[in-house]
Amino acid sequence: MDEKLVRAMGDLDEEGVLSSVEAMLSAGTEPLHIVELCREGFEIVGKRYETREYFLSGLIISDDIFENVLGLLDRSGCFQAVEEEKLGKVILGAPLGDVHDIGKGLVSQLLRYSGYEVIDLGVNVRPAGFVEAAAESGATVVGISTLITVAYESLRETVLGFQHEGLRESVKIMLGGGAVSQRVCEYAGADAWSRDAADAVKFTKAFIGKE
């Protein structure tokens, strides 16, 4: 049954996932175990997204299926979320002047399913906002996503802000979004840039060093 659930999740087969979960709940399976199996399924989804077997629409559907699983677990009355140990903290946000948040939301989703704690600062975040959040939370990875070229200065100022506060060595900064490229990464002084959400997770894993 475990394998069936993982496979159904990986295949984005909502019906298969929900019927497996119902069957497992009836058989008395621990809800947290079900969540863990869903996470394994997500890993398959993530890998298929990386290899371009799945696309952004696949990620959105996987999120929807998982929400429905959580709904089933909630209704079963035997599910209590337990605070798990996270692999690390990641701060995400769109820079000052940019209010787009879809791409950032998807990176957040993938990171959460990969076991990281995500602190989402939202959109239009001042450079100091990123620095303050990192200082307060102790996050070691900061992801900034932008779709507009006029935010380049804001990206650069954010990286400079980390330098001024003496935090640059302890924090890795990655950029993402349609307006970003290697050239922008170098201009801003960031550590990496990602073309898509899977890249962002790869970078986080590589830096934090835990999977």
Place this chain on the structure above:
Amino acid sequence: MKKRIMLYPGDTMTAEERMKAVIRLQVPDRVPAVPCVYYYFATYSGLTFADLFDPKLYRRATMKLFDELGPWDAYNFFHTYYRELASFFIPMVTMEPGFELPASSIRQFKEEEIMRPEDYACIVEIGERTPRLSFYRIMMGFMPRIYDYIQEGWRSYAFVLPRFAAQLAYYRYEFRDWIDRGATLFYSIGPVEVPFDTFSLARGLIPFVKDLSKYPDDIRRAADALVPGYLFLIKATVNLFGIKRAMIDLHRSSNDFLSPGQFREYALPSLKLLVAGLKDEGIDVIMHCDGDWGLNLEALRELPAGQCVIQLDGATDIFKAKEVIGDRMCIYGDVPASMLALGSAAEVDEYCHRLIEEVGRGGGFILGTGCELAPNARPENVKAMLDSVVKYGYYDK
């Protein structure tokens, strides 16, 4: 007889002749250049972005850029002096400079549900009852959902139509500036979001992706039902301005969003229907393809040869696109925004040279910016891009 104005001393074709040649995949005298400009008009003239809503300031800024850094072949325009009209073509909640945003910010879009799931069925019904007016009727329905000061029913028509008429009059007036200088219009109407992508924008990405699983047939039917309305709108505007080209936007059909299978199944059928309808009228199509289209290119071969232009924004490998569909459609692009904003003039020159040599080989190529010219582009980089078609772009030299 009309005077044939040549943009450069070495030209043997007018800009319009050149444009027609490249779309027919023929070899013109030289590679045409068509930057896609809006906010850069403001930065180059020292205006704020909000100033571009003023027709006089906008017009002055366009001509200053054209006269000082140009010329270039065609006017790729997508401005409206009434903010609400922009939502007519991209049905989303917008934040505009000088309104919700500081005058120095650029327009941004918010993902909100302007359209509801039950609207798919309504669109099919409207399409059946009033096929030619379906586009207007749907968009008029969306307007009060985007702007709380626009009321529903006939009042939304009363609000939008006079502004629409005034905007067309402004266009007609300012087009003369370009024609008098030897440039042509890139299109008579654009950019119009295609039906499938309209739904994605108006529903919001996440709800729309879920809709694809829940209501696939409704979406297909609604997209097809809107096509006659698009054809009516495009034909009317083409008749008004006389240039038999239209630009259509495909913001949400790339492989950044959809799998190639989803593209073929949901987005391609109404696109083919629209392009075929325009072909019947002798209207060429410029497709503004944002994002990575690499895996959809093969499917685009199903569109008629020698009628379409594909505009790429740097996310698609333009050199590969030349190999895959260069024999079917004209390729347009793709000097990246980040190169124009942060690179050097020498880098821009080198990249444009490569584009002209490789993508321009055998004709069927328009040099352009990848999507919109970055508002913070360096003037020397813009100049290097425009100069490159004269330096490297003549086919007989």
